Amino acid sequence: MSAPQDGWQPVAQVEDVEEDDVICARSCGRDLAVFNIEGSYYVTDDCCTHEEASLSEGYLQEDTIECPRHQGVFHVPTGKPMAAPVTEPLRTYQVRVEDGRLWVRFDE
Ligand code: FES
Known part of the structure; x- marks a missing residue:
């Protein structure tokens, strides 16, 4: 099977991300x-837009992620800030599943 092209990159194996969980991946x-x-599946930047904090270490509740540092909240599918102190949206990426892997599209 051919690999996705046009900016698509593999970021994780599907089985690495259990249901209702979040992991950190580097790509x-x-x-x-x-x-x-x-x-x-959804992929966002891991770093909070408020200060330095890893959102994959935060608290996932339904479709929101709470930052572990100051408890700001983002809506995962859209990256929209939902609770102070975060005001800047979180960057989100297009995701697809192919060959048992999760692929993310980087536009630039
Ligand atoms: S670093 Fe995430 S809310 Fe402050």
Whole structure:
């Protein structure tokens, strides 16, 4: 099977991300948070937009992630800030599943 092209990069094996869990993965020099929410996969930047903190170490509740440092909250599918002190949206990425792996699209 051919690999996805046009900016798609593998970031994790599907089985690495259990349902209703989040892991940190590194691809193309970026730290990413890889989420499995009720069987759907989402990828965002791992670093909080408020200060330095790893969101994959935060608290996942339904489709939101709470930052472990100051408890700011983001909506995972859209990256929208949901609770102070975060005000800047979190970058999100397109995700696809192929060959048992999760692929993310980097546009630039
Ligand atoms: S570092 Fe995430 S809310 Fe402050």
